[in-house]
Amino acid sequence: MQTGELRHLRWPAAAAGLPAAGRLRHLVAGALRTGRPLAVWREPGADHPRLLVARSLEAAYTGLPPALDAQAPAGFAFFPFRDSDHTPALFLPPDVVFDTGQPETVAVAAPARDLVPALTAWLAAAPVEELGWHHSPQPAPHAATRTEYTALVDAGVAAIEAAAVVKVVTSRAARRALPAGFDPLAALAELSEKYPRAFVSLVSVPGVGTWLGATPEILAEVTADGIFRTMALAATQPLTAAVTPRTAIWRQKEIEEQALVARYVVNCFKQLRLREYHETGPRTVIAGQLLHLRTDFEVNLRQVPFPNLGTDMLRLLHPTSAVGGMPKAAALQFIQAHEGYDRAYYSGFLGPVNVAAPGVARLYVNLRCLQLRPTEAILYAGTGLTVDSDPAREWQETELKLQTVAAVLN
Template structure:
């Protein structure tokens, strides 16, 4: 895929460029994604597709240099209600190169839309009036995409506790080894809520997370700051994934290495790590490096994490990223084990549609061919016209206590929910 580089007026700030690109996408009913990689400071990237029809995907994307470039946004379970999306990278902006955008001139609809896009980017008269939602008395531009599905029901503490008890009973009865229960919560949007400003706030609060803002027809608009890599392949040929499980609040004044873990969290994390090893075994891969488990911080929470890495320069396995992605999703960290039995339990008992929560998202072959960074969509919220839908879950084992599991979801809801009060 070849790109044309378009130079931008030097007076435009990164925020102004992002607002113009997002406003253009929304005005034309197009999908758009913004993200910031962990520890990348202010290096925000954007992918805009010039055709909404080109965003629909079937199988997960191929994580190989010759595959198309774009942004993957996949649900927990693919369905007609929650389509799997792959947003082609027809227009790309990288804040590391703030003076330009890259444009794929051969993209569908490019001939009709690119002149309008370039006008929006070059016209200085719009530099102070292009906004996404009303702010500072500026006129609004088109609204964010809204999911056509109804808002999910929310669970009370009593209802969630009953779900936890059913999960523990299923484990005790031998139906599953582990199951991940989750719930949705609803909060009203504050007056003048600005989604792009909220995205910037996420990047400021959570420098170690993958922060994202995705808006697409059929999927709606989602904000998040997730700590969990699903599959990553670097330009240099390094494959990595992780087992992340177990949660406790970070104690003020204490380093993560001082955390003490209960047997329940240790067993939960070990099950997730074992599942990844079993995926390697299915592919007959033995040359991998395992590091951990160790305690890591994610915002105000601590987790147990084990990292797995493969040097693809030494292991001739060019499709490893693609194959592992298809084996892992949905991971045991968001579903349970055995996978099919756990997913059937969730479908029967959870009582709501997770949609894109606990799916995966991230750039593929961006910013360069051969790079793919896909994350589990945790610590996220869905934007509706007047409210935000927040999501959180907990991994259940035989020792799970309903009150503790409820409190864990409360802690996790605060990660994305904090921007609603910022």
């Protein structure tokens, strides 16, 4: 987003004593009260969250994944696992941006200048205790029982044994009651503190709903100095005092699962006839209270003749084999036929494009997330299956993954 396209509004004197978190709450309250889409996020390792508000829902709809280059439109991507009428692909334009690390002003983009009077009223409004978050009008998804999920794993293993798929990722939803007085903004702050290495986000859109999460997995990143990055993240075991990245031992099943995801990324490079990439790993990494195997991939865009590499890779990668399987078409067909619920935005992707600066994009796979309902939260978790998968272990792995975001419901 170009600086010259922005107008910077200063907070009124009445709000001078408000801390940055209070100012963020003011703006979120105004956006929700007027039915506008918004996203709040905190980058891995960052100290402060940012807020983006789109002027209207219509301005947020899109048909294609965002372009990852300096000349592309800026915005916040919020894409489902599968696009549908009730889970549309969204790209929220940065009509209003507030950085809590620089809390003295609020930036307003040129197309949204008509929002200035309303925005001025938001800034001067009285503090709001309860916020009216958006909820999906769709019925809550079916929450699989342990028996149902282990049967799904058995079906996935059978499909692999029959050579219908090489790998498939099965998932389930779980329903949890919201604690009294649950505050999504406070939950976002709690997740940020608990998981400093995660991408922590809170997205609320009229007619779509409100999603909160802390994901460890980069889907596609383009940096200011022209570096494209992605990763292959798979395999899971709990982090304990005895099992750390230095001491972790991985089973053959988990090593194979992660290798398939890495191979999928390499195959995407091959489809683009790109050979100049740097691969590091696999290595054991921490994500919350879990350990995973991760392989990192990096391309210097200034040294290859692929100016649209980031955009092309994004379209090839999603949904990755870490959330779908291999071959992609066959795995997605299995999921649609057997999983028994709509993943919606779980295992889709989200993140800012060209908001911090032109040419800077960071998109993450939407894992370790929950959907906020009026009285409950819908949590999601999945596991990658190979021919050696054990249904009891796969159920337990989903239980461990659910705990990441469920921590804010305790």
